[in-house]
Amino acid sequence: GDSVTQMEGPVTLSEEAFLTINCTYTATGYPSLFWYVQYPGEGLQLLLKATKADDKGSNKGFEATYRKETTSFHLEKGSVQVSDSAVYFCALSVPTGTASKLTFGTGTRLQVTL
Amino acid sequence: DGGITQSPKYLFRKEGQNVTLSCEQNLNHDAMYWYRQDPGQGLRLIYYSQIVNDFQKGDIAEGYSVSREKKESFPLTVTSAQKNPTAFYLCASSVRQSTDTQYFGPGTRLTVL
Numbered sequence: 001g002d003s004v005t006q007m008e009g010p011v012t013l014s015e016e017a018f019l020t021i022n023c024t025y026t027a028t029g030y031p032s033l034f035w036y037v038q039y040p041g042e043g044l045q046l047l048l049k050a051t052k053a054d055d056k057g058s059n060k061g062f063e064a065t066y067r068k069e070t071t072s073f074h075l076e077k078g079s080v081q082v083s084d085s086a087v088y089f090c091a092l093s094v095p096t097g098t099a100s101k102l103t104f105g106t107g108t109r110l111q112v113t114l
Numbered sequence: 115d116g117g118i119t120q121s122p123k124y125l126f127r128k129e130g131q132n133v134t135l136s137c138e139q140n141l142n143h144d145a146m147y148w149y150r151q152d153p154g155q156g157l158r159l160i161y162y163s164q165i166v167n168d169f170q171k172g173d174i175a176e177g178y179s180v181s182r183e184k185k186e187s188f189p190l191t192v193t194s195a196q197k198n199p200t201a202f203y204l205c206a207s208s209v210r211q212s213t214d215t216q217y218f219g220p221g222t223r224l225t226v227l
Contacts, residue, residue, distance in 0.1 A: 004156075012131065034215070037216075041118075041216040041221075041223075042220055043118075043204055043219050043220045043221045044157075044204065044206075045218070046215055046216075046217070049215060068206055077166040089156060089157070094215075101159060101172075102147075102157070102159070102216055103164070104156035104157045104158075106152075106154065106155055107155075107156055108155045
């Protein structure tokens, strides 16, 4: 079945450090790929997405490139801020008729310190 | 403002009681979803609905029930048959297309005492 594997956290960085959170996937068909962010006690917010191979999603300084050859969608940011502290979820969606069913990774907690 | 509302934010119930979680959206989305989140885990799909008066079981539907009588509303009932109901419950919606982005509500934290 479909699955998403993320690097385990927590990831602890100093402010202005470079961030990489690894995500790899297994899917039948041609999935769309997503990164969602969850702040403490809140729901998930879409951070970025990519719908086909070699697409790059970007938002708020975060980027991720859909790599079909390595089945990966790693999240990167050049300079993190304390406000980026949250849990980040990688997810995929494969067409299943008329509804989109998301498969999530287990999440990676990011802690950014001054 | 368009969005998804879930109420209440915190809910406490005694073991053996059924409880209903509310989810309302004004995004005019056809599809709605319920997920369960446990500490240190990803989200798991409970039920989803593609259109009014229709819904399908997700990966962990046992002990839960839903209804979809209106496009805007998709309430989830956690029944006494659910063995481990304490969790964070998230509702989401999307335009009725496969692979479309899902938008999430703020969640309800249910604690069964």
